[in-house]
Amino acid sequence: MARRRPEHPPVPYLLNSQPGPLHGRPLAFAHRGADPRRENTMAAFRRAVELGFRYLEIDVRTAACGTLVVFHDETLERATDGVGALSEHTWEQLAALGVGPDREPLVRFEDLLTTWDDVHLNVDLKDAEAVDEFARLVEEHQAHDRVLAASFNDARRHRVARRLTRSVATSGGWLSTALIVLLGPLGLMHWVQERAATVDCVQVPVSQGPIRVVKPAFIRRCHRAGLQVHVWVVDDPARMHRLLDLGVDGLMTDDAEALAEVMAVRSVWPQR
Structure with a gap:
């Protein structure tokens, strides 16, 4: 039986933080679409x-023409039949490339943002140039409650906030998360919390190198600070169950069917 989750401050993006069918339930994230053969398509x-x-969960990068493209890598070779840096290609050139064995086309962020009005996007801003266009599109489509701005670079998150007329959800970057992991056990969580006041959640791997990140004490510290804990990338059903038993608030996976089955057993499913 999963532990009872604490009450978190209501955040429109985090549907488990407010009244509704997902209140108090763990969230399921499809990492890059949760289909590695055709990721981010x-x-x-x-x-x-x-x-x-x-x-x-998606990644965005900026094409040479300024178009925001849903793509993870800096270069095209691993995921597409193209070569070179994505930033050196225009959208017209990128649109001619294919992903995976069926050559699925790349996706513009704006097209994904406007495809569903009830799907939430966890957006990892992969380059500094993405900030302005991301903020412009969120403003244009009034999508503030449907996006979370994520980046390993905390400065990008702050730049997004300055460019929006109202706030969007955010997750901590490497610095703020490292402070929680390293300084929290030293009794300095209050000091850390003051510096992470604009963060709504932490999104972390189970372990980072030799350091085990997701432990009961880490989850308790985050919850006391009003932060949700989302864990990536988890594909093994047994590990999913163990993490949910610990009280994590969300899981990201590359195996959509596996996480859907686990959530069907333990929570509300489907989540749409």
Whole structure:
């Protein structure tokens, strides 16, 4: 039986923090669409949404023409049949490339943002240039409650906040998360909390190198500070169950079917 989750401050993006069918339940995130063969493509996203996912974790990078593209790597070789840095190609050039064996097309962030009005996007801003265009599109489509701005670089999160007329959800970058992991056990969580006041959650791996991050004490510290804990990337059902038993607030996976089955057993599913 999963532990009872504490009450978190209500955040519109985090549907488990406010009244509704997901209140107090763990959230399920489809990491890059949760289909590694065709990651960050509309085919992967549609499949995840059809399975019942309401949260899609995505990455965005800026093309040479300024278009915001849903893509993880700095270069094109691993995931597409193109070569070179994505930032050196225009959207017209990128649109001709294919991902995976079926050559699924790349996706513009704006197209994904406007495909569903009830799907939430966990957006990892992969380059500094992405900040302005991301903020512009969120403003244009009034999508503030449907996006979370994430980045390993905390400065990008702060720049996003300065460019928006109202706030969006955010997760901590490397610095703020490292402070919680390293200084929290020393009794300095109050000091850390003051510096992470604009963060709504931490999104972390189970371990970082030799350091075990997701431990009961870490989860308790985050919850006392009003922060949700989302864990990536978890594909093994047994590990999913163990983490949910510890009280984590969300899981990100590359195996959409596995997480859907676990959530169906333990929580509300589908989440759409």
